[in-house]
Amino acid sequence: MKNTIDKYIIFIALSFLCVTANAQKTVKILSYNVLYGLKQDSANIELYKSFVRDIDPDIVATQEMNDWTQETLEKLAESYGHPYALQSKEEGFPVALTSKKPLVNFRKVTENMWHSYIYAKVEGIHVFVIHFSPFDYKKRVKEVENVLAQAQSLPNNEPIVIMGDFNSLAESDDGHYGEEMLQGMVKTEETRDHVRNLNNGYFDYSVLNTLKEAGFSDSYKLLTDEFESSLPTHKDGDGKINKETKVIPRRIDFLWSNPTASEYITKSEIIKNDKTNIISDHYPVYVELTLPEK
Numbered sequence: 008m009k010n011t012i013d014k015y016i017i018f019i020a021l022s023f024l025c026v027t028a029n030a031q032k033t034v035k036i037l038s039y040n041v042l043y044g045l046k047q048d049s050a051n052i053e054l055y056k057s058f059v060r061d062i063d064p065d066i067v068a069t070q071e072m073n074d075w076t077q078e079t080l081e082k083l084a085e086s087y088g089h090p091y092a093l094q095s096k097e098e099g100f101p102v103a104l105t106s107k108k109p110l111v112n113f114r115k116v117t118e119n120m121w122h123s124y125i126y127a128k129v130e131g132i133h134v135f136v137i138h139f140s141p142f143d144y145k146k147r148v149k150e151v152e153n154v155l156a157q158a159q160s161l162p163n164n165e166p167i168v169i170m171g172d173f174n175s176l177a178e179s180d181d182g183h184y185g186e187e188m189l190q191g192m193v194k195t196e197e198t199r200d201h202v203r204n205l206n207n208g209y210f211d212y213s214v215l216n217t218l219k220e221a222g223f224s225d226s227y228k229l230l231t232d233e234f235e236s237s238l239p240t241h242k243d244g245d246g247k248i249n250k251e252t253k254v255i256p257r258r259i260d261f262l263w264s265n266p267t268a269s270e271y272i273t274k275s276e277i278i279k280n281d282k283t284n285i286i287s288d289h290y291p292v293y294v295e296l297t298l299p300e301k
Contacts, residue, residue: 030300033273034130037064038170038262039291040138042242044073051286052083058282059087062293065107066129068136070122070172072101080105095123095136102136102171104129119153121146124171126157131298132268133161137171143203144211147175151217158265159221166268169223170292172260174204177225178212180258183234188255215261223263226275226294234258235277237292241284262294271296 037059045051059067067089072080077094084092084105092105095115100122104110106129113127121140128134135154140146151173158167176184189210196202206213215225227235236256264272274295283290 031297034296035064036066036294038068040070040172040289042287044075056086067105069103070138072103095125102138104136133167135169139174141174147214151214155221167265170262175214177215218263224269226262226264226272230275238289260292271298273297
């Protein structure tokens with residue numbers, strides 16, 4: 008009888024150890040360029056809150072938080088269950104980060120950036136929220152190198168993600184960008200001296216290739232070979248519904264992950280629905296990481 012009891016206790020103990028060893032948690036991340044701070048339009052803000060509540064993410068990264076302050080951001084974050092919030096600055100085109108859990112060792116960087124970026128460690132993940140220059144690929148190369156310099160100072164055995172509006176194209180999408188889009192960009196550069204997004208007369212891929220060369224992966228392409236644009240939506244730059252937009256679909260919003268984070272990514276998509284069709288001129292990027300519990 009005693010041997011039977013001992014075996015039962017051992018079995019229970021081993022079962023507990025196995026459950027503990029295999030325990031996992033899913034961290035849900037949303038990255039969204041919200042177009043001039045949701046234009047401070049009360050109806051659009053409520054629509055955005057509703058959308059975020061639907062997704063119930065653990066981490067939200069936003070770009071173009073124009074006319075928001077640290078105080079108003081905190082109130083916005085609280086409305087969808089995030090008690091922690093951080094905005095990079097309060098002028099121009101800020102980026103922001105909100106979370107269910109504390110933001111650890113955070114940094115707000117405006118130096119050498121067209122807009123800014125935020126770094127913080129959240130839920131055991133090193134998070135960068137970026138918004139690169141919309142006008143000059145050479146400036147974007149410098150910006151991505153600036154972000155990577157900090158990322159490379161972090162432990163490479165810990166998950167690192169870099170997300171936001173890169174204003175850059177991925178070479179993996181090259182087959183979806185044709186002559187019409189190229190000629191449109193050529194015409195823009197002919198009429199706007201400050202715009203230099205073409206690299207030797209062709210689409211520039213050097214910004215995101217710099218991330219790739221540093222060992223980072225495009226989270227969306229980790230799980231699919233399909234192309235999906237992140238803009239335009241049904242809303243144009245004036246906040247009107249525009250189903251006949253002349254902007255050729257392209258993908259410039261991403262979440263890039265280091266090898267450790269890439270191992271944990273179980274979902275990566277660009278969310279398109281009735282709400283995201285009209286909240287902004289960009290669609291949001293949504294990623295899930297399934298991490299081991301510590």
